[in-house]
Amino acid sequence: MAKAVRVHQVGGPEALVYESIDLRPPGAGEVHIRQHAVGLNFIDVYYRTGLYKAPSLPFIAGNEAAGEVVAVGPGVTEFHPGDRVAYYANLGGYATERNIAADKLVKLPDHITYEQGAVLMLKGLTVWYLLHKTFKVEPGHRVLIHAAAGGIGLIACQWAKALGAHVIGTVGSKAKADLALANGCDHVILYNEENFVERVKQISRNELCDVVYDGVGKTTFPGSLSCLKPRGLFVSFGNASGPVPPFALTELNNHGSLFATRPKLNDYVAKRADLIEGADTLFAAVLGGKLHLPINHAYALKDAAQAHIDLESRKTTGASILKP
Numbered sequence: 365m366a367k368a369v370r371v372h373q374v375g376g377p378e379a380l381v382y383e384s385i386d387l388r389p390p391g392a393g394e395v396h397i398r399q400h401a402v403g404l405n406f407i408d409v410y411y412r413t414g415l416y417k418a419p420s421l422p423f424i425a426g427n428e429a430a431g432e433v434v435a436v437g438p439g440v441t442e443f444h445p446g447d448r449v450a451y452y453a454n455l456g457g458y459a460t461e462r463n464i465a466a467d468k469l470v471k472l473p474d475h476i477t478y479e480q481g482a483v484l485m486l487k488g489l490t491v492w493y494l495l496h497k498t499f500k501v502e503p504g505h506r507v508l509i510h511a512a513a514g515g516i517g518l519i520a521c522q523w524a525k526a527l528g529a530h531v532i533g534t535v536g537s538k539a540k541a542d543l544a545l546a547n548g549c550d551h552v553i554l555y556n557e558e559n560f561v562e563r564v565k566q567i568s569r570n571e572l573c574d575v576v577y578d579g580v581g582k583t584t585f586p587g588s589l590s591c592l593k594p595r596g597l598f599v600s601f602g603n604a605s606g607p608v609p610p611f612a613l614t615e616l617n618n619h620g621s622l623f624a625t626r627p628k629l630n631d632y633v634a635k636r637a638d639l640i641e642g643a644d645t646l647f648a649a650v651l652g653g654k655l656h657l658p659i660n661h662a663y664a665l666k667d668a669a670q671a672h673i674d675l676e677s678r679k680t681t682g683a684s685i686l687k688p
């Protein structure tokens with residue numbers, strides 16, 4: 365029988381309940397997959413706590429995974445039993461098996477493992493669009509990446525460096541600083557101990573950054589704005605420390621005619637052609653040796669609550685997976 369981690373009432377990690385579920389045969393346009401690896405993401409925490417609203421209760425947590433096709437529903441021609449696939453989709457990911465719309469799936473190339481696939485589809489695609497679409501990182505750009513040793517962070521630092529950027533990262537500990545330096549950062553700032561704005565000014569000799577990628581939110585705002593050169597771009601893409609408080613647009617003027625955006629992955633892969641472009645670019649980067657996926661933690665799916673505790677208490681580095 366299929367098992368899943370469901371949330372019946374939003375709340376703390378104890379809200380994640382591992383239990384049996386009924387799985388009907390795949391409907392029209394759906395594919396039934398047996399999952400081999402599930403990605404752990406901070407967004408899973410937001411849904412669990414209720415910061416992001418799930419459409420209904422109970423819901424199965426989880427937003428990215430990889431596995432093999434078991435059966436296809438009526439009308440599905442692109443996928444067949446035995447295909448190795450991966451996906452990003454809102455909710456339903458923490459499960460041993462599931463049905464999913466075929467248009468969310470991509471086929472995994474032979475040399476991409478299920479574990480890699482399970483961290484590429486949300487974390488990888490997010491880094492892809494942040495560095496290629498939200499702002500096109502080019503040689504010579506100076507970029508600031510907060511939480512540089514996290515799941516998104518280590519991939520973003522590697523890729524920004526490979527694109528020729530000068531990469532400054534912020535991290536919460538010395539051990540994380542070493543990791544960020546080994547993954548593409550030119551400079552690392554311990555933002556719990558040092559004033560990161562002053563350090564960015566020093567490092568850049570007051571020239572500041574072209575773009576700031578901020579997934580931390582509340583505690584790095586408004587400092588992130590002060591790290592940008594005139595007409596730079598503030599990319600607020602997450603809230604690990606809590607949401608950015610409302611602010612006056614004149615702040616952007618005061619800091620030098622800044623631009624600001626609050627992007628989300630859904631809007632960058634809504635069209636299937638965009639999803640395929642992003643996935644193909646990622647697979648090529650991994651297979652070509654440009655990106656090394658730091659999968660540093662693995663938990664049994666039934667231990668999802670412990671994985672959330674570790675993620676929220678900043679114990680994890682790089683990507684983590686759950687094993688069904």
Ligand SMILES: NC(=O)c1ccc[n+]([C@@H]2O[C@H](COP(=O)([O-])OP(=O)(O)OC[C@H]3O[C@@H](n4cnc5c(N)ncnc54)[C@H](OP(=O)(O)O)[C@@H]3O)[C@@H](O)[C@H]2O)c1
Binds near residue numbers: 405516579583604629
């Ligand atoms: N908009 C999108 O499309 C999109 C898509 C995916 C992810 N995201 C966002 O990207 C960010 C990173 O996601 P992730 O899954 O890769 O997580 P992660 O970076 O692995 O974990 C979050 C990190 O944030 C830092 N942090 C700072 N203050 C914190 C606090 N008060 N509590 C917990 N952590 C804190 C910690 O690193 P230090 O100890 O080094 O400070 C922690 O390790 C999240 O904000 C997530 O929502 C956005």
